[in-house]
Amino acid sequence: MKKILSVLSLIALLSTGVISTTSFAEDAVAPSTEQAAEVIAPEVAAPADAAMVEEMPAAEPAPMEAMPAEAAPAEAAAPAPVPNKGDTAWMLVSTVLVTLMVIPGLALFYGGLVRQKNMLSVLMQVFMIFSLMAVLWALYGYSVAFTGGNPFFGGLGKAFLAGVTPESIGATFSKGVYIPELTFVAFQLTFAAITPALIVGAFAERMKFSAVLAFMVLWFTFAYLPMAHMVWYWDGPDAITTAESLDVVLANAGWLWAKGALDFAGGTVVHINAGVAGLVAAYVLGKRIGYGKESMTPHSLTLTMVGAALLWVGWFGFNAGSNLKANGYAALALVNTIIATGAATLSWTFSEWLLKGKPSMLGAASGAVAGLVAITPACGFVGPMGAIIIGLVVSPICYFFVAKVKYMLGYDDALDVFGVHAIGGIVGALLTGVFVNPALGGAGVIDYVANGVAEYNFAAQMTAQLWAVGTAIVVSGVVAFIALKIIDLVIGLRVSEESEREGLDTTEHGERAYHS
Numbered sequence: 001m002k003k004i005l006s007v008l009s010l011i012a013l014l015s016t017g018v019i020s021t022t023s024f025a026e027d028a029v030a031p032s033t034e035q036a037a038e039v040i041a042p043e044v045a046a047p048a049d050a051a052m053v054e055e056m057p058a059a060e061p062a063p064m065e066a067m068p069a070e071a072a073p074a075e076a077a078a079p080a081p082v083p084n085k086g087d088t089a090w091m092l093v094s095t096v097l098v099t100l101m102v103i104p105g106l107a108l109f110y111g112g113l114v115r116q117k118n119m120l121s122v123l124m125q126v127f128m129i130f131s132l133m134a135v136l137w138a139l140y141g142y143s144v145a146f147t148g149g150n151p152f153f154g155g156l157g158k159a160f161l162a163g164v165t166p167e168s169i170g171a172t173f174s175k176g177v178y179i180p181e182l183t184f185v186a187f188q189l190t191f192a193a194i195t196p197a198l199i200v201g202a203f204a205e206r207m208k209f210s211a212v213l214a215f216m217v218l219w220f221t222f223a224y225l226p227m228a229h230m231v232w233y234w235d236g237p238d239a240i241t242t243a244e245s246l247d248v249v250l251a252n253a254g255w256l257w258a259k260g261a262l263d264f265a266g267g268t269v270v271h272i273n274a275g276v277a278g279l280v281a282a283y284v285l286g287k288r289i290g291y292g293k294e295s296m297t298p299h300s301l302t303l304t305m306v307g308a309a310l311l312w313v314g315w316f317g318f319n320a321g322s323n324l325k326a327n328g329y330a331a332l333a334l335v336n337t338i339i340a341t342g343a344a345t346l347s348w349t350f351s352e353w354l355l356k357g358k359p360s361m362l363g364a365a366s367g368a369v370a371g372l373v374a375i376t377p378a379c380g381f382v383g384p385m386g387a388i389i390i391g392l393v394v395s396p397i398c399y400f401f402v403a404k405v406k407y408m409l410g411y412d413d414a415l416d417v418f419g420v421h422a423i424g425g426i427v428g429a430l431l432t433g434v435f436v437n438p439a440l441g442g443a444g445v446i447d448y449v450a451n452g453v454a455e456y457n458f459a460a461q462m463t464a465q466l467w468a469v470g471t472a473i474v475v476s477g478v479v480a481f482i483a484l485k486i487i488d489l490v491i492g493l494r495v496s497e498e499s500e501r502e503g504l505d506t507t508e509h510g511e512r513a514y515h516s
Contacts, residue, residue, distance in 0.1 A: 275422025
């Protein structure tokens with residue numbers, strides 16, 4: 001427990017070292033009637049809104065003879081909004097791309113990194129987690145994350161997808177622009193599925209399969225869903241017309257959204273959330289047998305490279321799809337995802353080359369993932385040059401945690417979930433607050449009262465980002481620790497020493513990934 005607190009303290013120093021301020025984020029999001037709102041989820045904002053979901057009535061025009069010209073009403077009713085087919089098609093493609101990230105992308109990336117005797121167990125864990133989360137999302141996850149309730153979690157009004165039909169529509173980040181609600185449900189389902197699957201890399205090669213599934217149910221319910229609600233839930237842009245209506249939206253919104261925290265595609269909700277849970281799991285389960293004494297090198301860097309490439313391609317749906325529309329800001333997110341990842345790959349490779357004497361494929365793949373993680377919260381907010389800087393900065397920091405801090409503090413994060421996802425997510429979340437500034441090429445933040453870009457406030461925005469980072473660390477860490485302890489008492493967490501030495505492929509699943 002002391003080691004966990006030591007690492008969290010180190011994270012806090014890293015976060016607070018970036019900016020010291022006494023301002024409050026509410027200054028940026030709670031304007032007076034004389035001053036326009038400053039931090040309102042912009043047209044290019046975080047990848048979720050879904051609050052302004054309305055039912056689109058079926059068109060049933062009256063026959064021509066039923067309404068004679070002389071009886072025509074003085075004022076015609078406003079037409080019901082119709083989802084744009086281009087936006088809808090792009091969101092469906094994005095959903096498929098994010099699915100590709102998980103199965104097979106993440107599964108192959110992690111599978112290649114473990115020893116041969118545990119390859120199939122990792123594939124099975126990722127595959128089953130995706131399947132389990134998909135079902136839970138439909139049963140209650142969507143409702144808890146994206147309906148009104150309180151600032152920390154939603155209600156059960158749409159449990160079992162009640163009221164979600166092919167005709168119901170959901171808001172985007174532009175006034176009067178909608179997509180089918182089912183499209184949004186499916187897109188966010190993939191986010192809910194990949195986030196718990198990321199944690200697998202931290203406890204790989206030593207956790208019971210039954211314990212893995214039980215842990216994912218608890219962590220998804222009490223960590224992922226509240227974070228998604230706090231960061232991404234609001235009433236939608238059409239609900240904001242005046243300063244008074246803005247106050248109502250802020251009162252109904254998720255806690256961190258109301259503070260002005262910016263997270264375009266999941267730096268806090270996905271990566272910090274999963275990474276911190278992985279760190280806690282690594283400490284609670286303990287080290288693998290032989291860790292530090294026996295060789296535990298990846299059994300197939302070929303598969304790891306294939307998995308990393310699939311992650312990179314799928315990430316275009318993850319980031320550019322989070323714009324919810326097919327327009328220039330989706331293109332901005334896509335371009336930033338390419339170049340930030342390229343910059344991070346270069347900076348990790350050259351850092352390793354300088355310090356170890358040789359550049360490695362493992363290092364290049366790790367750098368690419370670090371870049372993808374860091375640009376995730378920023379991709380629709382920052383300009384291309386800001387994206388390159390984020391990529392160049394994140395890899396050396398993640399490399400330091402992977403190569404130095406992990407061994408200094410003695411935790412066995414098998415596939416560096418904490419060092420890459422949590423640390424990369426923290427760096428990205430904080431730098432989002434810096435490079436969103438229009439003066440630095442950023443897109444700025446939309447003021448939906450004035451219908452323009454709000455004035456940038458560095459202190460207020462960075463305070464909001466720090467709130468989001470700190471909340472993700474605390475929520476995920478506490479939930480993960482309690483969940484793991486409960487599961488350990490009920491069914492146990494670790495496989496036996498004999499099973500671990502033989503490998504989880506045969507002892508847990510009765511199969512082998514390879515046959516000679």
